[in-house]
Amino acid sequence: MSLESVPPKYAQLVQTLQRRIEAGDYPPGTLLPSENQLIQEFGVSRPTVVAALRVLREQGWIESQQGKGRFVRGRPALALAEQPRPGHAYLTNPESGSAGEVLEAGALAVPNRVAALLDLPAKSRAFLRRRLVVRDGEPSEIVSFWLPLELSEGTDLTSADALPDSIRDHLQARKGVRFDHIVEQITARIPSADEAKRLGMPKNTPVLDVYAAVRDASGHPFVVVNVLLPADRHELEDAYPIG
Amino acid sequence: MSLESVPPKYAQLVQTLQRRIEAGDYPPGTLLPSENQLIQEFGVSRPTVVAALRVLREQGWIESQQGKGRFVRGRPALALAEQPRPGHAYLTNPESGSAGEVLEAGALAVPNRVAALLDLPAKSRAFLRRRLVVRDGEPSEIVSFWLPLELSEGTDLTSADALPDSIRDHLQARKGVRFDHIVEQITARIPSADEAKRLGMPKNTPVLDVYAAVRDASGHPFVVVNVLLPADRHELEDAYPIG
DNA sequence: GGCTCAAACTTGGTAAAACAACCTGTCGGC
DNA sequence: GCCGACAGGTTGTTTTACCAAGTTTGAGCC
Numbered sequence: 001m002s003l004e005s006v007p008p009k010y011a012q013l014v015q016t017l018q019r020r021i022e023a024g025d026y027p028p029g030t031l032l033p034s035e036n037q038l039i040q041e042f043g044v045s046r047p048t049v050v051a052a053l054r055v056l057r058e059q060g061w062i063e064s065q066q067g068k069g070r071f072v073r074g075r076p077a078l079a080l081a082e083q084p085r086p087g088h089a090y091l092t093n094p095e096s097g098s099a100g101e102v103l104e105a106g107a108l109a110v111p112n113r114v115a116a117l118l119d120l121p122a123k124s125r126a127f128l129r130r131r132l133v134v135r136d137g138e139p140s141e142i143v144s145f146w147l148p149l150e151l152s153e154g155t156d157l158t159s160a161d162a163l164p165d166s167i168r169d170h171l172q173a174r175k176g177v178r179f180d181h182i183v184e185q186i187t188a189r190i191p192s193a194d195e196a197k198r199l200g201m202p203k204n205t206p207v208l209d210v211y212a213a214v215r216d217a218s219g220h221p222f223v224v225v226n227v228l229l230p231a232d233r234h235e236l237e238d239a240y241p242i243g
Numbered sequence: 244m245s246l247e248s249v250p251p252k253y254a255q256l257v258q259t260l261q262r263r264i265e266a267g268d269y270p271p272g273t274l275l276p277s278e279n280q281l282i283q284e285f286g287v288s289r290p291t292v293v294a295a296l297r298v299l300r301e302q303g304w305i306e307s308q309q310g311k312g313r314f315v316r317g318r319p320a321l322a323l324a325e326q327p328r329p330g331h332a333y334l335t336n337p338e339s340g341s342a343g344e345v346l347e348a349g350a351l352a353v354p355n356r357v358a359a360l361l362d363l364p365a366k367s368r369a370f371l372r373r374r375l376v377v378r379d380g381e382p383s384e385i386v387s388f389w390l391p392l393e394l395s396e397g398t399d400l401t402s403a404d405a406l407p408d409s410i411r412d413h414l415q416a417r418k419g420v421r422f423d424h425i426v427e428q429i430t431a432r433i434p435s436a437d438e439a440k441r442l443g444m445p446k447n448t449p450v451l452d453v454y455a456a457v458r459d460a461s462g463h464p465f466v467v468v469n470v471l472l473p474a475d476r477h478e479l480e481d482a483y484p485i486g
Numbered sequence: 487g488g489c490t491c492a493a494a495c496t497t498g499g500t501a502a503a504a505c506a507a508c509c510t511g512t513c514g515g516c
Numbered sequence: 517g518c519c520g521a522c523a524g525g526t527t528g529t530t531t532t533a534c535c536a537a538g539t540t541t542g543a544g545c546c
Contacts, residue, residue, distance in 0.1 A: 008529060034496065045531045050497085058301070066497045067538030074461075088483075180316070184481045188431030188449040188474035206431040206449030206474070217271055217317045231431035231449070238427045240331075251499060277526065288501045293527085309527045310508030 009044055013052035016042075021061060021072055028074040032062055087184050087212025087225050090143050094169075095131065095162035103142070103198070104130040105158045107149060114146045117183075117213040117224045127152035131162075132198055139200045142228040151175055151222065171222070180217040186210050188231065201230040208234060252287055256295035259285075264304060264315055271317040275305055330427050330455025330468050333386050337412075338374065338405035346385070346441070347373040348401045350392060357389045360426075360456040360467045370395035374405075375441055382443045385471040394418055394465065410466070420465055428454045431474065444473040451477060 007015075020026050033041070038049045053070060056062045060076035110118065110126045120126060130144040145157070145167060155170060156163060163170060171177055188206045196203045208229040215221045229236075250258075263269050276284070281292045296313060299305045303319035353361065353369045363369060373387040388400070388410060398417050399406060406413060414420055431449045439446045451472040458464045472479075 010529080036496090047532090048530065051529090053497095064497065065538085067495085067540080069496060069539095182483055184483075186429060186451070186479040186481075187477075188451050190447065190449065204433065204447075206433065208429070208431050217319075234430075236429040238429075240425055240427075253499080279526090290502090291500065294499090296527095307527065308509085310510080310525080312509095312526060 010048050010051040010055070013038075013042060013044070013049065014055050017052065017056060018061060018075075022075055026072045028072050030072050031068075032070040032072055034069060087182055087210060087214075087227065090225050090227060091168045091179070091182075091212075091214065091223075092166050094164055094166045096164050098133050098135070098162075100131050100133040100162065102129070102131050102160045102162075104128055105160065107152075110146060113211065114224050114226070117211060118146060118148060118221050120148065125149060127157065129157050139198060141230075141234065142195065142198065144226040144228075146224040146226070147171075147222065151177070167223070177222050178216055179214050179222065181215055183213045183215065184210065185212075186236065191228070191230075195228060199228070199230050201232065206231045208236065210236070253291045253294040253298070256281070256285060256287070256292065257298050260295065260299060261304060261318075265318055269315045271315050273315050274311075275313040275315055277312060330425055330453055330457075330470065333468050333470060334411045334422070334425075334455075334457065334466075335409050337407055337409045339407050341376050341378070341405075343374050343376040343405065345372070345374050345403050345405075347371055348403065350395075353389060356454065357467050357469070360454060361389060361391060361464050363391065368392060370400065372400050382441060384473075384477065385438065385441065387469040387471075389467040389469070390414075390465065394420070414465070421459055422457050422465065423459050424457075426456045426458065429479065430454075434471070434473075438471060442471070442473050444475065448473065448475045450474060451479065453479070 017026070017032075021028075026032055032053075035046060035049050035053070038044075039046055042049070053062065053064070057064055057070075060073060062070045062072055064070040105128070107125050107127050109123055110120060110128075112122055114126070115122050115124060118126060127147050127149055128144060130142065132142055133140050147157075151171065152158075154175070157167075157170070168179060172179070187209045189209055191199065191201065191203070191207045193203065195207065199207075201207075208227075208231050210225075210227040210229070212225040212227075213221045214223045214225065260269070260275075264271075269275055275296075278289060278292050278296070281287075282289055285292070296305065296307070300307055300313075303316060305313045305315055307313040348371070350368050350370050352366055353363060353371075355365055357369070358365050358367060361369060370390050370392055371387060373385065375385055376383050390400075394414065395401075398413060400410075400413070408416075411422060415422070430452045432452055434442065434444065434446070434450045436446065438450065442450075444450075451470075451474050453468075453470040453472070455468040455470075456464045457466045457468065
């Protein structure tokens with residue numbers, strides 16, 4: 001085993017400076033201590049100080065001006081809020097982290113829309129794993145994973161139990177694929193009678209229908225995640241900076 | 244005067260390597276030459292090589308693995324594409340760029356949801372500008388801008404004609420506010436009879452209801468944009484990288 | 487007083503060196 | 517054959533050193 005790995009010095013410096021900015025020790029608009037002052041105070045070399053300040057600049061905490069110094073901007077508004085995109089969580093969270101029930105797990109003909117997202121010919125077969133997620137004792141959403149048959153071989157995706165690791169880790173470990181980005185489509189529709197029954201929702205309220213195609217760096221799709229959310233109980237929220 | 248300032252060496256290296264990756268000299272999935280090889284080939288020092296490779300890694304061109312090397316990923320698909328996010332386009336595009344008709348423009352009591360997004364007390368009044376956008380001769384979507392009364396003074400937002408500049412430029416020029424980020428909420432519902440009529444859509448198909456709160460760097464909201472999109476004619480699409 | 491200019495600060499970039507951590511082979515011994 | 521030790525490769529981190537370029541300041545001259 002390993003002893004608690006200590007973070008590198010420059011990362012510690014980043015943390016320290018972030019805390020001081022948040023605490024108001026370095027108010028926004030003011031000048032940060034110069035490189036030499038930081039070298040003195042923390043007893044590290046200049047490259048270490050510069051590395052820390054570079055990280056802070058790239059994250060938007062400070063801005064620098066040659067010849068003058070580095071100005072405090074404050075905590076970057078979205079640095080942390082920037083995460084929970086709709087389709088993303090279902091890929092990275094293990095199924096066992098949420099209650100639920102596996103509805104289907106096996107190969108069958110893909111809907112046209114999924115075929116297009118997976119770059120498969122229409123009417124071809126693919127593997128489907130569909131799960132009803134339960135939150136607070138109530139049915140909450142239906143999550144479906146579609147993947148090409150060759151990708152599903154050798155995985156535990158046919159299991160009727162919740163998977164202990166995330167779909168992403170599962171595929172990455174067993175098939176060696178590398179996820180790169182997600183293309184997400186959001187639409188709304190009236191649920192089918194079956195969907196409404198499973199979700200325990202009135203038939204005349206719409207569902208949000210989210211398709212997330214997971215692709216590698218070259219744009220080749222691996223998996224399509226579909227999430228069905230009753231619109232009376234769920235919203236999608238997202239935040240992003242604008243230039 | 245100065246001669247054309249030459250870019251720093253590490254930046255030149257970044258460019259060279261990017262071009263080689265794009266040209267296929269370093270195909271995705273393969274190993275990049277090691278630091279020592281690059282030092283040899285380009286006749287620069289190790290910190291210079293490392294600085295260039297750090298930039299490439301942060302931009303998503305390569306990924307590195309201690310003890311093994313650096314793997315080529317390819318051009319980062321989304322780094323520059325930075326899609327038009329749903330609420331964003333309506334802020335930056337001038338109204339005159341799309342056909343349409345101003346439905347309302349004036350002060351009135353805000354709905355609870357908008358009040359919350361604008362940090363206003365419930366039942367207070369705010370300025371509303373609502374417009375029906377027409378595409379290809381068909382009514383397409385309803386766009387509403389809500390803003391606090393003090394922000395609407397001195398603007399042309401009461402005009403019944405399409406504004407020649409974007410809402411963003413308009414407010415930035417006249418009120419000196421600086422937009423920083425957007426918090427977006429997406430939901431779906433059945434349209435009201437009036438909405439369905441204006442949008443020329445069947446009453447039993449849902450609409451996507453997008454709320455985008457535009458805020459400054461400190462999180463204070465300026466404007467709320469609401470877009471109503473018939474779900475049978477519109478989808479929201481978005482792409483983002485995953486770590 | 488007002489101007490010029492040099493000195494002293496600031497950040498930006500490059501070079502050379504060393505050690506640590508990690509991976510992958512090869513070469514033993516078993 | 518199997519397994520461990522080891523050597524040699526890789527990237528990660530830190531240090532020392534020097535030069536370049538932009539900004540501010542103040543001393544000194546007119």
